[in-house]
Amino acid sequence: MITLYGAAASGSVAVEAAMTLLGIRYRLVEGATWIDEEARQRVGTTNPMRQVPTLILPSGDVMTESAAILVWLADSHPDAGLAPAPADARRGQFLRWMTYVATAIYALHWIKPDPARIGAPPDLHVRVVDAVHDRIAECWAIMDGQINPGRYLLGERLTVLDLYVAVVSRFGPWRQRFYAAAPAMAQVVRRVDADPRLADFWKRRFPFAAGWEGD
Ligand SMILES: N[C@@H](CCC(=O)N[C@@H](CS)C(=O)NCC(=O)O)C(=O)O
Structure with a gap:
């Protein structure tokens, strides 16, 4: 199973949303790296940038960089149509x-x-x-x-x-x-x-709490 170092209300939520739509199960190691030194140290053992999202693949390979992870997830599941294929004009x-x-x-x-x-x-x-x-x-x-x-x-x-x-x-x-x-x-x-496919997910991982949109 994939392990994801992530945090609610962080960039990892985009990756988690993609995995949710793709039906990929993953083990989440939660930690708000931008405010929590312990969380930074924990993820730092695999990603020296000490940032989330960081993925550990079943092969043991480490994958970082949200954009790359999202493109890779979409390309690995072409039937889901979450990215234009390489030959697509878009x-x-x-x-x-x-x-x-x-x-x-x-x-x-x-x-x-x-x-x-x-x-x-x-x-x-x-x-x-x-x-x-x-x-x-x-x-x-x-x-x-x-x-x-x-x-x-x-x-x-x-x-x-x-x-x-x-x-x-x-x-x-x-x-x-x-x-x-x-x-x-x-x-x-x-x-x-x-x-609607993400309604429960957003509630858990990036809730629309009062004032979430800012002023
Ligand atoms: N280039 C990275 C940036 C990731 C990033 O900035 N993550 C933030 C959380 S949203 C973080 O872990 N920050 C830790 C810190 O500020 O030290 C990516 O695209 O995945």
Whole structure:
């Protein structure tokens, strides 16, 4: 069985959502790495980046990087249609936006738990986090201006890109700001939030608690 180092309300939730849709059973090692040193140390024994999601495959291979994990899961289960196949005309855009979310947006979150990680003095931490949020909102807006969603981001079928954007857009600067920055994608993430196949899953792993969308 696959072992997943993950955490509620983290990027691992996108991977867990994909495994849920694919009917893949996994053993979860829970730990909020961004606030819990013990959780960082635990996952650090297999992933020196000390981050979730980290997967240990039945072969013993370690798999990290949310975008790569999502693409790999989708490609390993082609009948489920969670990614355009390599020969599909939408494949290029699929890879483009999976990589963009990982690099332009998700990677910035590493700064936020402790802006001293990029050398910012304590009196500037709030300003740094605000600037990170501004940049994330800008990157969502740029993506929104370049993508022409149907029911889902790449057309009429849900792909792992939809799961990825639905989850990462719940992080700061939170959904209200995402809706304003990315009105076209806003409709898609609301559809993914409401997917009946994931209703119980969202409740457990990224609950829509009061105020979850932010101001
Ligand atoms: N490049 C990694 C980033 C993963 C990541 O940033 N995970 C966060 C949780 S959402 C984490 O574990 N942070 C730990 C830390 O900040 O030290 C990926 O795409 O999977």
